[in-house]
């Protein structure tokens with residue numbers, strides 16, 4: 001796609017004000033997916049308690065974007081309106097905030113009992129996922 005340079009520069013300038021343009025594009029595959037695989041997949045994939053209760057799976061880009069049986073959790077372009085970020089920032093009641101601690105890990109590595117209490121992902125990781133959403137939540 002051809003993007004006139006002036007428009008590209010202008011939108012980059014707008015992006016600087018919002019999030020820091022040029023300060024790197026967050027990659028789903030390289031940056032976001034490994035964090036979800038490490039911290040969420042034990043519960044949020046088939047066999048896990050989070051998936052069983054909500055239908056939300058972080059197995060791949062498609063399931064992440066589909067959300068849960070209650071609806072989408074990622075609003076591309078707006079981390080502020082994405083419930084995923086809201087819960088990772090512990091903006092809700094503790095029984096809803098994420099990620100939860102696992103209380104029983106089955107032999108296949110899936111968590112079948114979750115604690116009532118959440119832990120916190122490092123702020124740098126939450127901010128990275130938020131930035132990816134603000135950049136359009138692309139399958140990049």
Ligand code: HEC
Pocket residue numbers: 036039040041042043044049050051053054056068069070071073083084087095096097098099100101102103111113114115121
């Ligand atoms: C130890 C298990 C466990 C882990 C780890 C876990 N979750 Fe959950 N998650 C749950 C359970 C159980 C629920 C369902 C209901 C509840 O208790 O809120 C849930 C619900 C959710 C929901 C709400 C879905 C909806 O629409 O109601 C989101 C979003 C979510 N988790 C995201 C994540 C993310 C992102 C991670 C990783 C950073 C994560 N969870 C890690 C167990 C887990």
